[in-house]
Amino acid sequence: MSDPGQIDVLATMGRTVASNVRRVASAVCIVGLLAVAWVVPLSRQDVIDSATFSIAFFATLLTGEAVIFALSFAASSAWPSFREIDGHIGFRDWVVTGWLGAMLTASGLLAQAAIAATYGAFLFLLADLVGIFSFIRLLGLASSGGRKRLLARTLGRALQDPPRGARQRQAGEAVVAAYLGQLDQSASGSDGGSVQDLAAELAYAATDNRGTAPATRAALALHLEAVHRLAKAALVGKLDPVVASAAARVLVDSLLARVRVPPDGTTPGTARPELAAAVLGQASRYLAWLGSTSLILSARQVTTASSAREMVAFAVASRDLILRLADPDPPGAGPGDLGTPLAGAACAVAWLADFTDFHGSHQAAGLYPVYEILTGSKFLGNYFDGDSILSGLRSVLYFGAGGGLSPAAQATRQAFGTVTEFDLTWTLVSVGAIATLRDVRIPHPPELIRPEFSPDHQLLAAYLRTFAAHRFFSTAEQATTTLTSLISSTSAPGGMWHKVRTIASHAGWAAPMPVIEPQQRLSACVLAVASRLAPLGPGEPDRELRAFLTALPLPLLEATGRLATRVLPGRDTSRAGKYGVEQAISERLRVLHLIGASQASSP
Amino acid sequence: MTGIAPVTWRESLPSLSDYAVTAVLSVQCGVDWLRSASWRIRDEIDEAVMTAARNRDDLAIDRLVLHSVPVLGDVPVEELAALNAAHADWLYRLDAAGALLSRARRPRVHRLIVGGGQRNFGVLDGMMVRRRGAWSHPDAAETTLKIIGPGGATTPLTGYDLNLDGPFGDADPSFYL
Secondary structure, eight states: OOOHHHHHHHHHHHHHHHHTHHHHHHHHHHHHHHHHHHHSOOOHHHHHHHHHHHHHHHHHHHHHHHHHHHHHOOTTOOSSOHHHHHHHHOHHHHHHHHHHHHHHHHHHHHTTOHHHHHHHHHHHHHHHHHHHHHHHHHHHHHSHHHHHHHHHHHHHHHTOSSOSSHHHHHHHHHHHHHHHHHHHHHHHTTOHHHHHHHHHHHHHTTOOTTSOOOOOHHHHHHHHHHHHHHHHHHHHSSSOHHHHHHHHHHHHHHHHHHHOOOTTOOOTTOOOHHHHHHHHHHHHHHHHHHHHHHHHHHHTTSSOHHHHHHHHHHHHHHHHHHHHHHOSSOTTOOGGGOOOSOOSHHHHHHHHHHHTGGGOTTTTTTHHHHHHHHHSSOOOSOGGGTOOHHHHHHHHHHSOTTSSOOHHHHHHHHHHOSHHHHHHHHHHHHHHHHHTOOOTTSOOOGGGOBTTBSOOHHHHHHHHHHHHTOOOOOSHHHHHHHHHHHHHSOOOTTSHHHHHHHHHTTSOOOOSSOOOOGGGOHHHHHHHHHHTTSOSSTTSOOHHHHHHHHTSOHHHHHHHHHHHHHHSOOOOOOOOHHHHHHHHHHHHGGGGGGSSSOOOOOO | OOSOOHHHHHHHGGGGGOTTEEEEEEEEOOGGGGSGGGHHHHHHHHHHHHHHHHHOSSOEEEEEEESSOOOOTTSOHHHHHHHHHHHHHHHHHHHHHHTTSOTTTSOEEEEEOOOTTOOOOSOOOEEEEEETTEESSHHHHHHHHHHHSTTSSEEEOOOTTOOTTOOHHHHOGGGGO
């Protein structure tokens, strides 16, 4: 019995019997009634009398069910579909039993066959029994709560992972399609109540008696897809943004609850670390994109200020929740907050690579939990005061700062490999972060300002400096070599960046923003390297930075200049030519001076 | 396993910094270059070529690679897809790395156009150097020079379609909505 395969088979059999208990009971009754009719056949008059009352009750129930159907369910809605309703109330079982009873009664009376007529009358009685059961179950569905419970159960079954066989997969896909169709319909019709109900149904899908729900890949992906559809409907559709953000918040809470790892780590159905990292990364990246997109749409007056405000507030608050979940020991933690779903260096780096995409809020703070996961201890410094978390990490892992390596640090060092691979990996991460910083030329409306979502140049400098202060070269020649390696080196199978990208592919949800490899962002590669040469404080020489930039071909330098003009604050100048562009980039990188004292480690 | 001999290639790389060498022909048309076992030596060659191109303006570098991966009937579909992906990635990296250098210093990358079912490309993989006017492997060099010459079946990797600014969605995230 200890064989897991046997246990699975028995569990499957148990589930199958439980789900068909109604049909088994009906079959037993049908066979039993046949035996009774065979032994004690009734007279013709008794059969007619019995069938008359049965038919009357059958018709009453049928009328009652029709009325409830008409009042409770929209004919255009596929959610719930008739299939789900029938599965719940046993409508077909009832009608088929009644049909069988009517056929046998009628044919028995015509053929003077007492046993058949008696059996038909008995089946009619059984049909009335099934009918009243069906009617009571249907009454339960007439209420919003009853429908929610049914739909949550239906969704839960459809989101089991992995599906058992092609038929179950198809059925599951049909349920998910119907759910999303209903969500779109409710959102486009601005039906706030329905949208809230749909969000709650997904949140409760497959939730057990203890209130926990399994983190299957399909379930997590559906959460993200539903959030995206709600946000889209609020930004460019007619859905009330307050309703959209409230429903989306329910879904984000549900998503995080499914990914959360309890301190004892014993809850079954917990997401694998790779899946958790991928889903948290995708959610973080999506929310950052949503904030930036809301800002742009608001500035262009494509969406209303109130819609953009709700979406930005939702995105910032949700990213804050994700950051807390990722942190193994968040500030003000209760017993249930300890622990992180991001087990291992690759998972932590994969999450952070996504967390820093699209200029998301709190992106620099994301390095604190990563430091703790990678080293097993907290980072004792403040990035806003100029401390470099990445340089600290580099020192601990490769240069023995603070004595011997902890087990977590040893595992991290093994996962990264050489210090060169460590440096290249973090430079690759920074390319995505720098390339997707918000356009500083777009005005940031006051109503969209939130903590860590503001046009504050000092905050932008802090974000840039988290990567720029990671210094592992100091000359223009070394910078050029690094840039060449960054672009021309293959993502080695088994290397950290390869692992990061493999983990990201686990999410099972195709975000609207495609994953872009750093090498496809050439100007951002240059700026990521240049920022690591740029002076961190006034008075520091920028000779090497200028030498590095001047050595670049003009088209690439101009593209880097365009990027710097877009993402870094500074005076607009119309200086043309290689030296003009190089000077403009150097000047814009002086935004780094806005943060603390220069405390980056030396290479 | 790969049919590439990394030792031979590694022995050839120092000649790129030999000032007596004025021209280099590198032929890497074997499909084995695209297999995961070859990434390290492939990167070493690319890095050495880029370093030489960056440091020397008196060195002419020509590289010959496949334009596309031929259809390999005996290779499973998944493996063929992986080879095609590795090929596209490598060519992109060669192209992008070239963009870091001025046009005059950029190694010239020629893509050999082959038929879908072609297995013999009429050229052998290897690195040939011209030292003081004489090619290290004259016959192979002559064949290669003919292929990359005006009448040869190659097309240059020019970098004209490289997007130096990155995807449009970086500058305007609402593009993805």
